Amino acid sequence: DAKTTQPTSMDCAEGRAANLPCNHSTISGNEYVYWYRQIHSQGPQYIIHGLKNNETNEMASLIITEDRKSSTLILPHATLRDTAVYYCIVRSIQIQGAQKLVFGQGTRLTINP
Amino acid sequence: GAVVSQHPSWVICKSGTSVKIECRSLDFQATTMFWYRQFPKQSLMLMATSNEGSKATYEQGVEKDKFLINHASLTLSTLTVTSAHPEDSSFYICRTRTGEYGYTFGSGTRLTVV
Numbered sequence: 111d112a113k114t115t116q117p118t119s120m121d122c123a124e125g126r127a128a129n130l131p132c133n134h135s136t137i138s139g140n141e142y143v144y145w146y147r148q149i150h151s152q153g154p155q156y157i158i159h160g161l162k163n164n165e166t167n168e169m170a171s172l173i174i175t176e177d178r179k180s181s182t183l184i185l186p187h188a189t190l191r192d193t194a195v196y197y198c199i200v201r202s203i204q205i206q207g208a209q210k211l212v213f214g215q216g217t218r219l220t221i222n223p
Numbered sequence: 224g225a226v227v228s229q230h231p232s233w234v235i236c237k238s239g240t241s242v243k244i245e246c247r248s249l250d251f252q253a254t255t256m257f258w259y260r261q262f263p264k265q266s267l268m269l270m271a272t273s274n275e276g277s278k279a280t281y282e283q284g285v286e287k288d289k290f291l292i293n294h295a296s297l298t299l300s301t302l303t304v305t306s307a308h309p310e311d312s313s314f315y316i317c318r319t320r321t322g323e324y325g326y327t328f329g330s331g332t333r334l335t336v337v
Contacts, residue, residue, distance in 0.1 A: 144326075148267075151314065151331065151333060152330055152331060153227075153229070153316050153318075153328035153329050153330045153331045154267070154316070154318075154328045155328070156325065156326065156327070197266070210257065210269055210272070211257070211269075211318070211326060212269070213259075213266045213267040213268075214266060215265075215266050216266060
């Protein structure tokens with residue numbers, strides 16, 4: 111699996127957009143970009159994933175660069191409950207079987223009132 | 224959406240005793256379950272992969288005789304920490320695959336060995 115690089119920590123003001131970057135310069139053509147977050151003492155929560163095109167759902171938007179070597183997760187209007195560790199993971203989709211998810215250190219996002 | 228129910232959410236046990244952690248898939252079948260361990264302020268580390276009806280596959284450095292995994296049915300996988308020691312105190316999380324692209328995690332179990 112391609113390795114990802116994320117900033118260790120970020121701060122954002124409540125109500126503002128939080129933009130979390132992720133570098134995945136060794137990503138291959140069949141690998142998707144996934145984002146998860148983990149609130150303290152809970153299991154990780156799925157946020158969004160994408161392959162080439164930008165994606166948006168009720169939680170966030172995912173912007174993937176044209177060369178796919180980096181991406182940005184956008185939380186449009188951050189709230190205090192968005193304080194968590196955010197993990198960017200790249201993974202190929204296999205036809206059969208389940209896949210390992212390898213977690214990096216993630217970005218500790220703190221939303222300040 | 225798919226839910227993986229993990230129990231207990233926290234447990235305190237004495238050194239030398241064993242603790243069983245359960246992960247149940249609700250309303251779907253989990254052929255494969257992944258077990259992770261997470262120490263404070265660290266990321267999740269994959270411990271082992273269990274497949275229904277077969278032996279679990281352990282990651283390098285994980286003692287299979289200490290961390291017993293059983294996946295006897297398509298809806299239940301268990302992790303038993305045997306002869307627990309304080310260094311086994313950690314946050315244990317299970318995960319399975321749901322659908323073609325989705326992965327669902329349990330809520331985690333915080334184990335404290337005293």
